[in-house]
Amino acid sequence: MKLLIEPGNKKQLNNTNNDGMILSLKDYAVQSSKYFTIEEIKSIKENNPNKEIFVNINKNILNNDIESIKEVLLELDRLNLTGIFFYDLALLKLKKDLNLKTDLVWSQTHMVNNYKTCNYYHSKGVKYALLGKEITLEEIIEIIKNTTITPMVEVFGYPSVAFSKRKLITNYYKDLNKESKEILDVTEKVTNSIYELTEDENGTSFFLKDLVNGTGIIQELYNNNLQYIIMRGYGVEDNLFNELITDTKEYINSNCTNDSYIEKYKDLSTNTNFFFKKTIYQVKKNG
DSSP states (O other), X not given: OEEEEEOSSGGGGGOOSSSEEEEEETTTOOSOSOEEOHHHHHHHHHHOTTSEEEEEEOSOOOGGGHHHHHHHHHHHHTTTOSEEEEOSTHHHHHHHHTTOOSXXXXXXXXXXXXXXXXXXXXXXXXXXXXXXXXXXXXXXXXXHHHOSSXXXXXXXXXXXXXXXXXXXHHXXXXXXXXOOOSXXXXXXXXXXXXXXXXXXXXXXXXXXXXXXXOGGGHHHHHHTTOOEEEXXXXXXXXXXXXXXHHHHHXXXXXXXXXXXXXXXXXXXXXXXXXXXXXXXXXXXXXX
């Protein structure tokens, strides 16, 4: 099992106790707290020759983005990256058209939820898949056992839950005739869950302000031969994140048999997201 981190800031890049990093590409990625230019990614790759470097390109690609994204993909392909996370299917087509050697990671959030679709994308040349955050541990294991693709599971972090191309924060403050901010907390009325909204030139990202702690399921994922887990550093204090990464890497190296690791981090957050909670859709009857 390999441990990938998605750093919330540059300081979190300094931790060497991981197997690789996921770097969101500036202007071509959304729902991240830290974006990197191609030059920065190149420098990080050169300074970490033994690590797996993935680049995240999860923005919807518009018609007027096509020519620029071609140039970006060709430049990234020369860096010998481990893989590129993609949301828009244009990247799948462009990989074929441009004869790119860099592997792809299917990362369409809640759509990555069954092994048959994973197998379909694998048949189209996609090597990896980031499984959706809305499925249970049982469903994750079912996918691991039945897919030909290489699955990844995000086990720790403040989850990104939605994205809008609209400038929602700007519009909100405009209606109030107040100066806009870049970050806004909102409370969802039904569940009283708090979401943090962040806005940039690409639109508005939604993050759940409730830390997902999946440290307790790593052993079962390990025992079922999952090859990659992901931990996100956004919103997590740097010292805590670095300590967690170091401890998690040691835990994996000990075949996930050290019970003291579970005890140490079980109270960090009780939120296990959907790992043990099924999503049930019910039709509401009229009247």
